[in-house]
Amino acid sequence: MPKTKFLPVLLLAGLALAEDWPEWRGAGRVGVWKETGIVEQFPPTGLKIRWRAPVHGGFGGPAVSQGRVFVLDFERRDTNHGKERAVAFEEKTGRVLWTSSWDADYTGLMGSYAIGPRATPTVDGDRVYALGAKGNLVCLNAKSGMVLWSRNFVQEYKSNVPVWGTVGSPLIDGNHVIAVVGGENNSKVVAFDKMTGKEVWRALDANSEPGYASPILISAGGKRQLIIWHATALVSLNPADGEIYWQQPFNAQMGLAVATPVQSGNYLLISSFYTGSMMMELDSTTPAARMLWKGKSVSEIQTDGLHTLINTPVIDGGYIYGIDSYGQLRCLVAKTGERVWESLALTQEKARWSTGLMVRHGDRYFINNDRGDLIIARFTPKGYEEISRTKLIKPTSTAGIGRRELGAVNWSHPAYAGRHIFARNDEEILCASLEQ
Numbered sequence: 001m002p003k004t005k006f007l008p009v010l011l012l013a014g015l016a017l018a019e020d021w022p023e024w025r026g027a028g029r030v031g032v033w034k035e036t037g038i039v040e041q042f043p044p045t046g047l048k049i050r051w052r053a054p055v056h057g058g059f060g061g062p063a064v065s066q067g068r069v070f071v072l073d074f075e076r077r078d079t080n081h082g083k084e085r086a087v088a089f090e091e092k093t094g095r096v097l098w099t100s101s102w103d104a105d106y107t108g109l110m111g112s113y114a115i116g117p118r119a120t121p122t123v124d125g126d127r128v129y130a131l132g133a134k135g136n137l138v139c140l141n142a143k144s145g146m147v148l149w150s151r152n153f154v155q156e157y158k159s160n161v162p163v164w165g166t167v168g169s170p171l172i173d174g175n176h177v178i179a180v181v182g183g184e185n186n187s188k189v190v191a192f193d194k195m196t197g198k199e200v201w202r203a204l205d206a207n208s209e210p211g212y213a214s215p216i217l218i219s220a221g222g223k224r225q226l227i228i229w230h231a232t233a234l235v236s237l238n239p240a241d242g243e244i245y246w247q248q249p250f251n252a253q254m255g256l257a258v259a260t261p262v263q264s265g266n267y268l269l270i271s272s273f274y275t276g277s278m279m280m281e282l283d284s285t286t287p288a289a290r291m292l293w294k295g296k297s298v299s300e301i302q303t304d305g306l307h308t309l310i311n312t313p314v315i316d317g318g319y320i321y322g323i324d325s326y327g328q329l330r331c332l333v334a335k336t337g338e339r340v341w342e343s344l345a346l347t348q349e350k351a352r353w354s355t356g357l358m359v360r361h362g363d364r365y366f367i368n369n370d371r372g373d374l375i376i377a378r379f380t381p382k383g384y385e386e387i388s389r390t391k392l393i394k395p396t397s398t399a400g401i402g403r404r405e406l407g408a409v410n411w412s413h414p415a416y417a418g419r420h421i422f423a424r425n426d427e428e429i430l431c432a433s434l435e436q
Contacts, residue, residue: 018035018417018418018419019033019034019035019416019417019418020064020065020066020123020417020418021062021063021064021065021415021416021417021422022063022064022065022122022123022124023063023120023121023122023123023169023171023172024061024063024119024120024122024169024214024260024413025214025260025312025359025413026359026415026416028217029171029214029216029217029260031260031312031314031358031359031360032359032360032361033359033360033361033366033416034361035361035416035417035418035419037419037435037436038361038419038434038435038436039376039388039434039435039436040376040387040388040436041376041387041388042374042376042388042389042390043390046390046391047374047390047392047421047432047433047434048432048433049430049431049432050092050094050420050431050432050433051093051094051430051431052094052428052429052430052431053089053094053096053428053429053430054427054428055071055073055087055424055426055427055428055429056073056074056075056076056085056116056426057073057074057076057115057116057397057426058071058072058073058074058115058116058117058118058412058424058426059115059116059117059118059397059411059412060072060116060117060118060119060120060121060169060412061120061412061413061414061415061423061424062120062121062414062415062422062423062424062429063120063121063122063123063128063415064091064415064417064418064422065123065142066123066142067090067091067092068088068089068090068091068097068142069088069089069090069091069094069415069422069429069431070086070087070088070089070121070123070128070130070142071086071087071089071121071424071429072084072085072086072087072116072117072119072121072130072132073085073087073116073117074104074106074115074116074117074133075101079111079114080105080106080107080109080114081103081104081105081106082103082104082106083101083102083103083104084101084102084104084116084117084130084132084133084136085099085100085101086099086100086101086121086128086130086138086140086145087099088128088142088145089429091417091418091431094429094431097145098144098145099145100138100140100145100146100147102132102136102138102147102150104132104133104134104136105134106133106134108134108161108163109133109134109161109163109164109165110163110164110399110400112398112399112400113164113165113399113400114133115397115399115426116133116426117130117131117132117133117165118133118164118165118166118167118212119131119132119166119167119168119169119170119214120169120413121169122169122170122171122172122177123142124172124177124194125142126141126142126143127139127140127141127142127148127194128140128141128142129170129172129177129194131166131168131169131170131179132166133161133165133166134154134161134165134166135152135153135154135159135161135166135181135182136150136151136152136153137150137151137152137153137170137177137179137192137197138150139177139194139197148197149196149197150197151192151197153166153179153181153182153183156183157181157182157183157184157185157187157190158183158184159181159182159183159184159187159206159210160182160206160209161182162182162209162210162211162212162255163255164212165212166180166182166210167212167213167214167258168180168210168211168212168213168214168215169214171214171215171216171217171226172194173191173217173226173239175193175194175195176191176192176193176194176200176239177191177192177193177194178190178191178192178215178226178239179192179215180210180211180213180214180215180228180230181202181210182206182209182210183202183206184206185202185206186202186203186204186205186206187202187203187206188202188203188204188205188206188210188228188230189202189203189204189215189226189228189237189242190202190203191239191242201241201242202242203237203242203243203244204228204230204235204237204242204244207232208230208231208232208233208255209230209231209255210230210231210255211229211230211231211252211255211256211257211258212255212256212257212258213228213229213230213257213258213259213260213261213270214260215227215228216260216261216263217239218263218268218282220263220266220268220282220283220284220287220289221282221283221284221285221286221287221288222285222286222287223238223245223286223287224239225237225238225239225245225287226238226239227261227263227268229250229252229257229261229270230252230257231251231252231255231256231257232249232250232251232252233247233248233249233250234247234248234250234261234268234270234278234280235247235248236287236289238287245287245288246287246288246289248278248280248289248291250270250272250275250278250294251275252272252274252275253272253273253274253275253298254273254274256272256273256274256309257270257272258272258273258308258309258310259271259272259308259309259310259311259312259313260312262312262313262314262315263282263315264315264316264334266281266282266283266284267279267280267281267282267292267315267334268280268281268282268289269313269315269320269334271306271307271308271313271322272307272308272309273300273307273308273309273325273353274298274299274300274307275295275298275307276294276295276296276297276298276303276304276305276306276307277294277295277305277306277307277308277313277320277332277337278291278293278294278295279291279292279293279294279334279337280292292335293336293337294337295307295337300325300326300352301325301326303324303325304339305330305332305337305338305339306320306322306324306330306332306337306339307324307325308322308323308324308325308355309325309353309355310353310355310357310370310411311323311355311356311357311358312357312358313358314358314360314365314379315334316360316379317381318333318334318335319331319332319333319334319340319379319381320332320333320334320337321358321379323346323347323354323355323356324342325352325353326350326351326352326353326354327344327347327348327349327350327351327354327355328342328343328344328347328350329342329343329344329345329346329347329356329379329384330342331379331381331383340381341381341382341383341384343383343384345384345386346367346369346375346377346384346386347369347370347371348369348371348373349371349404349405351401351402351403351404351405352401352402353370353400353401353409354369354370354404355369355370355411356368356369356370356375357413357414359416361416363378364376364377364378364387365377365378365379366416366421368392368393368410368413368414368423370395370409370410370411371395371405371406371409371410372391372392372393372394372395372406372410372425373389373390373391373392374389374390374391374392374421375388375389376388376389392414392421392423392432393410393423393424393425393428393430394408394410394425394427395407395408395409395410395425396408396410396425396426396427397409397410397411397425397426410423410425412424412425416434419433419434419435420432420433420434420435421434
C-alpha cells in the first residue's frame with residue numbers, strides 16, 4: 001500500500017528535474033544547462049543514441065518542450081524553391097508527430113548557404129514560433145502543427161533580407177513576440193501580439209542591414225532591456241514599447257553581427273568577425289551604458305582580442321572565453337580585453353570560421369565543434385582543460401568553408417534537455433543520452 005501511494009509522487013519528482021530547451025541557447029538564451037545526473041566523461045564506445053530521424057537541410061538547431069522536439073528544414077524542389085517545414089518529434093522516441101510546411105523562395109540568398117532555415121524555433125506554452133530564411137514568421141499550434149497566424153516580412157514590411165538570410169530567433173516577452181524584421185518605416189525591430197500576430201510596436205530605422213544576431217532580454221539599471229545588435233550599432237530598447245534607452249555605434253563589416261550579445265553582471269559583450277569585440281559597462285542605477293573597451297583590429301587574420309563569427313563567447317569569473325576567426329580558443333580579461341592565452345586544441349583546425357558552440361554546465365562546458373565532436377572541458381585563466389571528447393554527428397554542410405579537413409562542417413546548435421542532447425545536420429536529427 002505505501003508503495004502504491006508514494007510511487008506517483010516519486011515519479012513526479014523525477015520528472016520535475018527534467019529540463020526543457022525551448023529556444024535559442026536554452027531558457028533565457030544564456031547558454032546554461034542546469035540538469036543534474038549528467039556524465040562526467042563520455043563512454044569509451046561513444047554516446048548511446050536513443051533515436052535518429054531524417055530531416056532536410058537547415059542550420060537552425062532544435063528546441064525541446066513538453067515532450068516534443070521541434071526543428072525547421074527546407075525540402076528543396078529546385079535550385080531556389082521548395083517548402084520550409086516545421087517538424088515535431090516525440091522527445092522519447094523520435095516519432096514524427098506532425099509536419100507543417102509553407103512555400104519558400106531562396107532567390108537572393110548566397111547560393112551555397114541556401115540550405116534551409118537558420119533560426120531555432122521558439123516554444124511558448126502551446127505555441128511554436130518559426131522563422132524562415134526569407135523572413136516568414138509562422139505561429140503554430142505545438143500539439144497539432146496547425147498554422148495560427150503568419151507574417152511575411154518581405155511582402156508586409158519591404159524587408160531587405162541580407163545575403164545570409166533571416167537568422168534571429170523570435171523572442172517571447174509577455175504577450176509579445178519580438179522579431180528582427182529589417183523593414184522600412186522604422187521597422188527594423190517589430191513586436192507582434194503573440195496570440196494574433198497583430199503589430200504592437202516597431203522601432204529603429206532600416207538605414208543599415210539587420211544583422212544576424214538573435215535579440216535578448218536583460219535586467220540592468222533597474223529596468224528590463226531588449227538588446228538588439230545590428231550591422232551598425234548595439235541598441236537597448238524598452239521591450240514594452242520599443243523606446244530607445246541607449247545605443248552605441250559599432251560597424252560590423254559585411255553586416256556580420258552574428259554572435260548573441262553576452263551579459264554578465266554589468267558587462268555586455270559583442271564580438272564580430274572583422275571588427276572584433278566591444279565591451280559595454282551597464283549603468284547600475286538607470287538604463288544606460290558606456291563603452292568600456294573596443295578592439296582596434298579590423299582584419300580577420302591580424303586579430304587583436306577576439307573576433308568571433310558563429311561562436312557566442314562566454315564571460316566566466318572575470319574572463320572572456322571565445323573562438324577567434326580561425327578557430328583559436330582565446331581567453332581575455334573581461335575588464336580590459338587583454339589576451340591571456342589561445343589554443344587550437346578545441347577546434348583542432350586553424351581554418352576560416354572554424355568554431356564550436358559552448359554551453360555551461362556547472363563548472364565545465366559542453367562544446368560541439370564544427371567537426372561533429374562533442375567535448376567536455378573547463379576554461380580557466382591558466383588554459384584549456386579538456387575532460388572528454390566523442391563523435392556526435394556527421395558534418396554535412398559545405399557552404400563557403402573553403403578547404404576543411406573533413407570537407408564539411410556542422411554549425412547547428414544542439415539542445416540539451418531531459419539529460420539528453422538533440423543535434424541535427426542536413427540529413428538527420430538524433431537524440432543521445434548524457435545521463436550518468
